[in-house]
Amino acid sequence: MKKLLGLALGILTAIGGFLDIGDLVTNGVVGSRFGLTLGWVVLVGVVGICLFAQMSGRVAAVSGRATFEIIRERLGARASMANLGASFIVNLMTLTAEIGGIALSLQLASSISPMLWMPVAAVAVWIVVWRVKFSIMENVTGLLGLTLIVFAVAVFLLHPNWLDLGSQLLGQAPKQSSESPATYWYYAIALFGAAMTPYEVFFFSSGAVEEKWTVKDLAQSRMNVLVGFPLGGILSIAIAACATIVLLPKNIAVTSLSEIALPIAQAGGKIALIIVLLGFVAATFGAALETTLSSGYTLAQYFGWSWGKFRRPARAARFHLTMIIALIIGLAVLATGVDPIAVTEFSVVFSAIALPLTYLPILIVANDPQYMGKFVNGKATNFFGMIYLVIILVASLAAIPLMIVTGAGA
Amino acid sequence: MSDTDYPEETYAGRVLDADLHLFDRQVLDVDGEPAFAVDDIEISDVPIGLPLDPAAPAPVIESLLSGPVLATRTFGGRPPSSRLERIPWRHVSDIGTALTLGIHSDELDATWTERWVRDRIIGRIPGGRHDPE
Numbered sequence: 001m002k003k004l005l006g007l008a009l010g011i012l013t014a015i016g017g018f019l020d021i022g023d024l025v026t027n028g029v030v031g032s033r034f035g036l037t038l039g040w041v042v043l044v045g046v047v048g049i050c051l052f053a054q055m056s057g058r059v060a061a062v063s064g065r066a067t068f069e070i071i072r073e074r075l076g077a078r079a080s081m082a083n084l085g086a087s088f089i090v091n092l093m094t095l096t097a098e099i100g101g102i103a104l105s106l107q108l109a110s111s112i113s114p115m116l117w118m119p120v121a122a123v124a125v126w127i128v129v130w131r132v133k134f135s136i137m138e139n140v141t142g143l144l145g146l147t148l149i150v151f152a153v154a155v156f157l158l159h160p161n162w163l164d165l166g167s168q169l170l171g172q173a174p175k176q177s178s179e180s181p182a183t184y185w186y187y188a189i190a191l192f193g194a195a196m197t198p199y200e201v202f203f204f205s206s207g208a209v210e211e212k213w214t215v216k217d218l219a220q221s222r223m224n225v226l227v228g229f230p231l232g233g234i235l236s237i238a239i240a241a242c243a244t245i246v247l248l249p250k251n252i253a254v255t256s257l258s259e260i261a262l263p264i265a266q267a268g269g270k271i272a273l274i275i276v277l278l279g280f281v282a283a284t285f286g287a288a289l290e291t292t293l294s295s296g297y298t299l300a301q302y303f304g305w306s307w308g309k310f311r312r313p314a315r316a317a318r319f320h321l322t323m324i325i326a327l328i329i330g331l332a333v334l335a336t337g338v339d340p341i342a343v344t345e346f347s348v349v350f351s352a353i354a355l356p357l358t359y360l361p362i363l364i365v366a367n368d369p370q371y372m373g374k375f376v377n378g379k380a381t382n383f384f385g386m387i388y389l390v391i392i393l394v395a396s397l398a399a400i401p402l403m404i405v406t407g408a409g410a
Numbered sequence: 411m412s413d414t415d416y417p418e419e420t421y422a423g424r425v426l427d428a429d430l431h432l433f434d435r436q437v438l439d440v441d442g443e444p445a446f447a448v449d450d451i452e453i454s455d456v457p458i459g460l461p462l463d464p465a466a467p468a469p470v471i472e473s474l475l476s477g478p479v480l481a482t483r484t485f486g487g488r489p490p491s492s493r494l495e496r497i498p499w500r501h502v503s504d505i506g507t508a509l510t511l512g513i514h515s516d517e518l519d520a521t522w523t524e525r526w527v528r529d530r531i532i533g534r535i536p537g538g539r540h541d542p543e
Contacts, residue, residue: 063507065436072434072447078484080434130535133542304436304447304476305524306515313538315443317528320538371507 007220013142014228019235020287021101022094022194022348024280025341027236028260029409030187031243032252035174036165039237041188045195046233048388052359054225055366055381056201060208061218063371067205067362068301070371074361083357084302088295090354091199093347095291096330099125100340101284104257109277118334122327125288129323134210134309141286148279151238154267160245174248186402186409189395190345193352195233196392199294201358206297210310215375242267256341295326345409353399355392363389426505428471436508437474437497445515449480452496471499474509476520495520 030038056067065073068087072080102125103117110117128137168174213221242263243254252259257280264276293309300307300319307319334340363385366377377385403409426432432448439445453469456462477495482488497511497520504510515521532538 065507069436069447069508073436077434077449077480081484131537131540131542300444301436302447303480304444306444309542312541313535314528314533317524317532320532321527 007223009139010220010224011228011231012146013139014224015231015235016142016145016148016282017138017286017290018229018232019145019148019283020094020194020197020290021097021284021340021344022197022351023236024101024239024257024260024283025254025344026187026190026194026348027239028243028247028254029345030191031240032247032254032259033179034184034187035244035248036168036237036240037171037173038184038188038191039169039240040171041191042195042233042236042240044391045192046230046236047384048192048391049196049200050225050229051381051384051388052196052362053201053204053229054222055377055385056205056362057208057213057221057225058218058375059362059366059371060205061213061221062215062373062375063365064209065365065371066209066297066301067202067358068298069304070365071358071361072302074364075357080302083354084298086354086357087198087202087298090347090350091202091291091294091298092326092329093343093350094197094199095288095295095326096333097340097344097347098284098288098291099327099330100334100343101257102281102288103334104340105277105280105284108258108261108280114340115335115337118331121285121288122331125285125292126324126327128289129292129309130313130320134207137289137309138207141282141289144282145279145286147275148235148239148283150264150268150272150275150279151235151242154264154272155238155241155245157267158242158245158263160241165241165244168244174244180406182402183406183409185398186349186406189352189399189402190348190409192391192395193348193350193355193399195236196355197348197351198354198358199291201362202294202297203290206293206301206308210308212310218375254341292323292327296320296323349399349403349408352395354396356389356396359392360389424505431505432471432474432509437476437511438508439511439515440503440513442510443515445511445518446476446497446520448474448509449477450475450483452494472496473498474502477523 027042059070060066068084071083075083099118099121100114102121103114106112106117106121107114164174208221239260243260246263246266247254247259252262254260261273261276261280265273296307296319299305299322300316305318306316308316313320333343365371367382369376428451432451435448437445437448451471452473452475453471456469473496475494475496479489479494497518501511501513502509503512516525
């Protein structure tokens, strides 16, 4: 019984933890402009993140080595320093976007200016990182994030034309949409980057070390990922579907979180709106914690410092100092008055650019018997791993040219 | 060089490839706490530019290096020998997916930045010396 409960908890937190500000915004924007014609990208992204999150978790559980230690060990000091620079900056952008996202969500709930909420959000994130146990942090934000299921419910309450939605999923462009192929592919890369953000594997593998996983926990972790993430992906598509049903016909552009919540208010009124705002706060807060921790994880693992929330802060001093500095930088960027939604849109595309640097070393080490013993990748995992490496590489190379051609999706 | 050029003697113990098994590995202390990463290694002197004396003893690893040496290894150049943060090889007790030391990381000079940050900043913030709850 206890085991079953643990399994359910793991799956639920994986669903709730899957969505962050990047997924919320990108799916909303895509739904309002392209309908569900990019739904296949979410599918491709979810399979990819399942594959590599599971792989990095297995490497961490078997060898005790988290992802960035492996990146350094396999790519060498020089190449991995370039990787560290890129990953750290992308992660910092994502962290900034998440803090901004918390503030925007709280603004929707309170109508107090987001500028005032930003420092509150950053301090709250720091206190949790400083004092709260890893497992409590994971479970609370994950479970509260489950309230975003309201998007899936809203799709039904809005009584859409199912035939239209279905044909869009199969690639039939909606009548009202007049987008160029270049913007279509630009947003395809953005969605892919949002689903496969590198911080997720940094966090997942380091979390495995934090929670002291061993080979015995592998079956459960595989279940969490293989069930939880696809359900999270369905929620992503539900967000896009809500935007497709309500925003696309009226030509409403998504420029803030309020447009993303609009279909929910229309479908379920005040109560649904309260639920979705709770979901926004939980999802962005959870992701802000994950990205803050990831900034510490990547730097500490590269330099070989002591790290981890299971230690008291004084036993991982440089790790905690890194996170404090990352939060301060994020706040400073937000204080300039940049639009957090714009930061989010750039962060998902830059995530896509940085992907190959993260995923190649994981694939190499997952095949190394000196690390993995008999738990090396099977043939099927390697086959899909190689296919994804090609997809990731193409997305990464195409991202910047497409960004220039489309004026960042304008 | 063909395979036959290698000396034919067999060695007791394991053959390690410094590049594959030492460089850039995580080093843990005797309690399993991460201490540092192997940024470089220092081997005993090999005369440069002179013909090797076949009877001379093979060079041995004298110490692991960590800290500022990483910058010169990455960007080129060579720090003066007095500036190297050395961890004597005799402290290494095991080599696996990480290297393990036989002593505490706090006993090493090379980890002074961790102690500095702990004593000056992190340890002074309330809750910094307590377990998370």
